[in-house]
Amino acid sequence: MSVPPADDSPPSSRRIVVVGGGLAGLAAAAALAARGLAVTLLESRPRLGGRASSFDDASTGDTIDNCQHVAMGCCTAFFDFCRLTGIEGQFERQSHLNFVAPDGRISRWSAAALPAPLHLAPAFLKLSYLTLREKLAAARGLRALARGWDVRTGESFAAWLERQRQPQLVVDRFWYVVLVSALSESLDRIDVGYARKVFVDGFLANRAGWEVTIPRAPLDAIYEGPLLSWLERQGVDVRRRSGAAAVELAEGRATGVRLRAGDSVAGDAFILAVPQDRLLPLLPEPLRESAFFRRAAEFETAPISSVHMWFDRPITELPHAVFVDRTCQWLFAKPKGASGESGGYYQIVVSASRQFLELSTSDAIEHVRRELADIWPAAREANLLHARIVTEHKAVFSPTPGIDALRPTQQTPVENLFLAGDWTATGWPATMEGAVRSGYLAAERVLARLGRPASIVPPELPVGRLSRWLYGLSSVRA
Structure with a gap:
């Protein structure tokens, strides 16, 4: 797709409206604000973070992540975003x-x-x-x-x-x-x-x-704390509880975003950083029917379930574990919270959890407890104080065979309307890295339209010399 002509107005006088306060929208807003642009960030929920967020458990009062998110050392865009916004210290790299x-x-x-x-x-x-x-x-x-x-x-x-x-x-x-x-x-x-x-x-x-990196605190404490403070210092107008209802068009260009409350937010360029299943309802009928946008309805998704368990004592000294030949894939030990100083709070992750979700809640919790007890005797002896299952039913897009044919570019057929989200064309699967890359790519397209082309997406990790020789891998990757 050809790049639209540059806008001839001074970039600093243009306002960019980003719809969606998940990682993709946050990355786009941060990249543009860091380059001196005026940005309005609209998020429908009361908290930033999208699917990578937290909530308060009513029974314990603990703030818990909806699902444990981790990043690997190869996630160069994610770590660039953390450095840019000053939250790098909020994540801990694991030595093993x-x-x-x-x-x-x-x-x-x-x-x-x-x-x-x-x-x-x-x-x-x-x-x-x-x-x-x-x-x-x-x-x-x-x-x-x-x-x-x-x-x-x-x-x-x-x-x-x-x-x-x-x-x-x-x-x-x-x-x-x-x-x-x-x-x-x-x-x-x-x-x-x-x-x-x-x-x-x-x-x-x-x-x-x-190398796996894990948040040191609930994601909400990171996004609503140091990250939000950084955005506001850059002049980003962050509006939570501001759900978008529709993109407004005039003469083939986007002119504003109508909110569910009825008022409109005007802008000069717009980035829709929303999941693929929420894109089409935001678009006017002619756009919704176009081949470019219609593909968003063809994505399949996969669920991820997170089982939160509070015991009256620790069941393992390990801070984290990867399970082999089990329904559960990961265990993460968390701050004790409501389980008390002598207790143990754990988050157990079940990815691609379709079969797991066929169980009743009580049966699913008991199944996980049995798997833990098979490994650690302490899990058999400990009293389970509280448990809950949190499922993101559309946690990720499924990387099904041929999926790249469906993934759209960040530049849309509307010259000042752009897309972001891990489901867009990034070359990465549905990860925090893919989300940040999509936001950066959308920001690059906006800057190109404003006549300020910039390369924002960092290169991937270089390929080692021996890896190049043994596997024929390219030494330089985009």
Whole structure:
């Protein structure tokens, strides 16, 4: 799509209206405000953050995240956003991960003092739940995936694994464990290209790619605290409880956003940073029917469930754990809160939770408790003080085979109307990184239209020399 002609008015006199206070909208607003533009940020909810947000649990009074969000070292745009807005110190990088085998044994995952991709080889070889034969099969699969051997456009990762003759136990205990956490989908519903991206960017290309970073506090405390303060210092007009009802058009251009309350917010350029299922209701009928926008209705989504459990005592000393061959994928130990100084509060994550959601709430909680008790005797002995399940039914767009054909660019056919959101064309799956990249890309399009072209999206981590040689990976990536 060609870039529309530059606006001939001084950029500082133009107002940019961003609809949506999730990470995509926050990133777009921050990038534009940092470059001196006037920005109005509209968010329908009382809190910023979108799906990456928190709420107060009525029973305990604790502020809890709707779901635990993590970032990996390969998420360069997300960390750039954190540095830009001064919230980098709100996240803690983990030195290792704890993989919990079906029999309860812990395999510590950390990097050795070796260049990528060998930095994780010692940890991989020490995994207790795979035999040497199975590890060799997984290594052969990794090499084939990294080199793109027999990778077919629009194919599911499950089909690719079958052609590679990967043993079922390797599929269940290696490929699935990584990808269901990263992409929140089953392997038959993952495009092989996105599976490749997870393993190449996260584990093979650069030593730092795998490192997991976790928020130090509830997300609400970060977004409504230091991040909001930074935005306001930059002059961003942040309006919560300001739900958008419709985009107003005149003579082929967007002129304003009508709010549900009835008043309108005028602007010179508009970024709709909303989920794909909320885009079409905001558009006038002619736009809604256009091929460009209509594709938003074709996305499929996947749920993520988070089980919050408050015990009267700690059930494990681990700060976090990755489960193998379980319904649950992750456990995160949280500040004690209502469980008291001697208690333990944990968040357990179930990604791609369609089957889990078929259980009643009480059965689902009991199922999770049994899985924890199978691993840690303390979980059998501890009293469960309180539990609740929080599900984002449309947590992520499903990275189904051929999904890239549906993902729209940030520039729309309307010259001053732009899109942001992890579902837009970023080259990344539905992650915090994808959301921030989309916001940055939308900001780049706005600046180009104002005659101030700028490169905002940071480069991805460089590929190590040995990784380039072993896997034929490009040394420079966008």
